Amino acid sequence: MSRQGQATHGVRQGRLGAAVRRWRALAGWLALGAAAPALAAAGFDCLIEPAQVVEVRSPVIGLVEQVHARRGDTIRKGQVLVTIDSGVEKSAADTARFRAQAEGALQLARARREAADEKARRMNELFGEEFVSAQARDDAVAEARLARAELKTAEENAELARLDHRQAVEQLNRRTLRSPFNGVVVDQYQYPGALVEAGEGRKPILKIAETQPLSVQALLPARYLPQVKVGTAAVVVPEAPFTRNIPARIAVVDRVVDSAAGTFGVVLRLPNLRQDLPGGIRCTLQLPDLK
Numbered sequence: 001m002s003r004q005g006q007a008t009h010g011v012r013q014g015r016l017g018a019a020v021r022r023w024r025a026l027a028g029w030l031a032l033g034a035a036a037p038a039l040a041a042a043g044f045d046c047l048i049e050p051a052q053v054v055e056v057r058s059p060v061i062g063l064v065e066q067v068h069a070r071r072g073d074t075i076r077k078g079q080v081l082v083t084i085d086s087g088v089e090k091s092a093a094d095t096a097r098f099r100a101q102a103e104g105a106l107q108l109a110r111a112r113r114e115a116a117d118e119k120a121r122r123m124n125e126l127f128g129e130e131f132v133s134a135q136a137r138d139d140a141v142a143e144a145r146l147a148r149a150e151l152k153t154a155e156e157n158a159e160l161a162r163l164d165h166r167q168a169v170e171q172l173n174r175r176t177l178r179s180p181f182n183g184v185v186v187d188q189y190q191y192p193g194a195l196v197e198a199g200e201g202r203k204p205i206l207k208i209a210e211t212q213p214l215s216v217q218a219l220l221p222a223r224y225l226p227q228v229k230v231g232t233a234a235v236v237v238p239e240a241p242f243t244r245n246i247p248a249r250i251a252v253v254d255r256v257v258d259s260a261a262g263t264f265g266v267v268l269r270l271p272n273l274r275q276d277l278p279g280g281i282r283c284t285l286q287l288p289d290l291k
Contacts, residue, residue, distance in 0.1 A: 046218035050209035109154035116147035
């Protein structure tokens with residue numbers, strides 16, 4: 001074969017090889033496209049976590065009187081977790097309550113005003129009939145004005161006493177720490193007798209996690225972003241030994257795609273009424289409506 005023929009033959013082989021490579025690449029892309037619905041049906045990896053984790057700190061300075069929940073305990077919203085020594089605050093609240101409920105001064109001021117008003121009315125009538133002098137009438141009117149002012153002062157003092165009582169009760173309540181949600185105690189850092197102080201940087205007493213509901217985090221391929229909306233139905237399947245199908249709905253859809261990974265995040269709220277499902281376990285997220 002001549003050099004020209006060999007060259008022509010080499011070009012043909014090169015073109016044929018390039019065509020084969022293009023067909024193989026196209027077949028690969030077609031295979032990926034065909035596998036996408038299967039991937040959506042099979043599910044995506046996800047992680048079940050507590051909805052939130054909170055460190056319980058004291059809002060006031062004082063001694064820990066009692067810790068009512070220990071590490072691993074299940075807790076309910078509103079449940080008392082910690083009590084701080086409150087002897088002084090209880091006494092202040094009792095005193096304020098007594099003052100708020102004491103109506104003797106107020107009743108006396110009301111009685112004086114009624115008597116003074118009646119006296120002023122009668123003196124006015126007698127003055128009209130010329131039985132009393134103008135000075136006597138004026139003195140009675142002045143007494144009535146003074147009695148009304150004294151009543152107003154007594155009413156204001158009563159309102160201040162009620163406000164003082166409300167404030168004293170609030171100060172007392174601040175020494176009882178309650179759970180803000182349903183969950184579990186993750187850790188305990190302080191014990192009865194410890195001195196606690198207020199402030200974000202201070203040592204916490206407990207760490208608690210919300211487990212009703214739980215939070216499900218997952219990453220989905222970016223191509224599904226147009227189909228996934230808040231409220232999209234889903235099924236969460238926890239890993240063994242907690243495996244079961246749990247219906248859920250998407251609560252958060254990230255609107256920013258990770259360009260390096262080609263994914264976006266979603267968050268679901270997972271009901272856990274019996275609190276038998278722990279946080280920190282893996283799961284599979286199924287989205288049956290994806291195409």
